[in-house]
Amino acid sequence: MLLIHCPYCEQDLPELEFAYAGEAHIARPADPSKLTDEEWRDFLFIRTNPKGVHFERWRHVNGCARFFNAVRETVGDKFLATYRADEPRPDISSLTGDAK
Amino acid sequence: MTATTDPGVTVTELPPPTRITLRVADPTGQPLPTRIGAIEGCALCLGPDEWLLEGDAAADLVAGLPGPYSAVEVSDREITYLLEGPAVLDLLATGCPRDLASMPVGAGARTVYDTAQVVLVREANDRFRLTVWRSFAPHVRALFDIAMREIAAGL
Numbered sequence A: 001m002l003l004i005h006c007p008y009c010e011q012d013l014p015e016l017e018f019a020y021a022g023e024a025h026i027a028r029p030a031d032p033s034k035l036t037d038e039e040w041r042d043f044l045f046i047r048t049n050p051k052g053v054h055f056e057r058w059r060h061v062n063g064c065a066r067f068f069n070a071v072r073e074t075v076g077d078k079f080l081a082t083y084r085a086d087e088p089r090p091d092i093s094s095l096t097g098d099a100k
Numbered sequence B: 001m002t003a004t005t006d007p008g009v010t011v012t013e014l015p016p017p018t019r020i021t022l023r024v025a026d027p028t029g030q031p032l033p034t035r036i037g038a039i040e041g042c043a044l045c046l047g048p049d050e051w052l053l054e055g056d057a058a059a060d061l062v063a064g065l066p067g068p069y070s071a072v073e074v075s076d077r078e079i080t081y082l083l084e085g086p087a088v089l090d091l092l093a094t095g096c097p098r099d100l101a102s103m104p105v106g107a108g109a110r111t112v113y114d115t116a117q118v119v120l121v122r123e124a125n126d127r128f129r130l131t132v133w134r135s136f137a138p139h140v141r142a143l144f145d146i147a148m149r150e151i152a153a154g155l
């Protein structure tokens, strides 16, 4: 079982306490009524779905109940970092070391 | 291996105490623990803005808060079991994925047992209180009974 570091509990805790909650850093449009149907569709449904480093939301639902963000490498399922929901996106190269 | 009939742990349903779920956006300067899992007086910190208050002092604590806060009495929402005995960690390990051996005495946590959300409080090295929503209690209790038979049989 994976251990996930909760940035609010400040502990490594079992995956079963957590729930995945989709891609992170998706900004809601300031004025949705100004968007075309295609732009609204992209906001709602179109995601990056990368093979590799992915920024995503998780919720410690069976714990402190907070949403937070994580950087996960989707091939090996390795968590590179987790950070609080109000913190900025971390720099990928500082997490993966050799990434260019 | 010699089979025994003593599972080394007992499960007792406790009468419901006063239970209040408290939400406070900014607990700075208030009489509440702020480290998640910490217990001070009757208050267990479940999350950055959430506490479970248990016992006779709960209502007084709420009355003394400067506010604003949200406090809801949920005494009858849950069932509390007292789990006690040298095999208590073996019993909990049958359904709880947390490393409970490293949980300090006097601390607590919200976690899962099987698929049910529970709140655990470690009262002593060999004694925990497990609080589970009422509708999940028969499921959890039935799993405890199976696990206790397995532990007693030396499995």
Ligand SMILES: [Zn+2]
Pocket: A006, A007, A008, A009, A010, A060, A063, A064, A065, A066
């Ligand atoms: Zn947490």
